[in-house]
Amino acid sequence: MAVVRELRVFPLKSMGGISLTSAEVCATGLVHDREFMLIRPDRRHISQREAPKLALLRPDYDGVKLTVHAPHAALPLIHAPVDGPVTEVTVHGRPCRGIDQGDAPAAWFSDALGRPCRLVRFTGERRTLRNDGSLRFADGYPLSILSRESLDDLNTRVGSPLPMDRFRPNIVLEGLGAYGEDTVSTLRIGTVEIDLVRPCARCVIINIDQDSARKAPDPLRALAAYRTQAFDGSPEIMFGRLGGPRAPGVITVGDAVRASGSTGDDVSGPSPVAL
Structure with a gap:
């Protein structure tokens, strides 16, 4: 069974995040994100x-x-x-x-x-990239989701283990298996429903240590070797998923997660997907 393992809110864009035990989800993502x-x-x-x-x-x-x-x-x-x-x-x-x-x-x-x-x-009002929801100052969608096992797999490919904060997700899941989020279209967590709409394209920010601000190329270079995908006509390095809320509510660390694929079938720990 998949569960919520971590929650993070970023009140000020591109600065450090706050770890939460519980978070309210509204139309624009986590409250104050x-x-x-x-x-x-x-x-x-x-x-x-x-x-x-x-x-x-x-x-x-x-x-x-x-x-x-x-x-x-x-x-x-x-x-x-x-x-x-x-x-x-x-x-x-x-x-x-x-x-x-x-x-x-x-x-x-x-x-x-x-x-x-x-x-x-x-x-004011700001729409997502596909004009299918609302967001504040996030890049294109209000929520970023990453699986704990996906990071564990990446850490077998880099010189030293990377912490989760390097990738700045709002919601960290555990129990889907490495890259299980790739095949998920909907998450249901209590009363909260989240549509996952596209892979999360990664940039040089993941090369920046969030505790020292020092740069090193290892994370992006490692992902580029096996997570590059043509998206909207150009190659992108993908890691995690982006999405938006369909139904609001409160999420708490430890909550059970029902993850459904595009066919509506439950997804329970698929094998890694090479993009």
């Missing part, structure tokens, strides 16, 4: 691709107060979200909207990263 993000002066989002030190920033958000710790900051940022002018921003070139959070957090993050930036909070 990717609710905030940093933007450049040209209003494009900032990610670990260009600012690896984002990995070292540790946010916490309870819906009332955003707290962010940085390794070399004398004091953490403590910020109560504010309303204000709406700013047109982009995520990977796709337009969306945010509310600028003011000069104080902008100065704190600019100092922590050594580059000019501003903090925005999501507002």
Whole structure:
């Protein structure tokens, strides 16, 4: 039987995640996931691709107060979200909207990263890549799902074991077998239903150690050797799945998971799939 093994929420896009024992799932994914993000002066989002030190920033958000710790900051940022002018921003070139959070957090993050930036909070409406759901500042879909056994298999192919946080999933499953998520179209966890709609394409961010911000090519190189697939006309390195909620509710670590394939048949630990 498959179960939920880990849950993570990322309140501030491309920064550290928060491990949870229980999480509320809404139309845009886990509550507060990717609710905030940093933007450049040209209003494009900032990610670990260009600012690896984002990995070292540790946010916490309870819906009332955003707290962010940085390794070399004398004091953490403590910020109560504010309303204000709406700013047109982009995520990977796709337009969306945010509310600028003011000069104080902008100065704190600019100092922590050594580059000019501003903090925005999501507002408005944003659609998934297939226009089949809603999301906040996530790249294309509100939920990222990965199997524990998939990472275990990858770790047999790299020089030293990689932790799960390197891949930044929202939901970690156990019991499907290595790459079992590849053949799943629907997850049912209590009252929550999640549609898995496409493989998760991986980029250089998985080469960044989330505890040191140092880069090494091993993870992406290892995956490229056996997880490359032509998708939408171009080769992509795939690991995990992306999806969106069909029915909301609460998920708790240890919950049983019913996983169904495209035919509606239950999937119970299929053998690894080479893409």
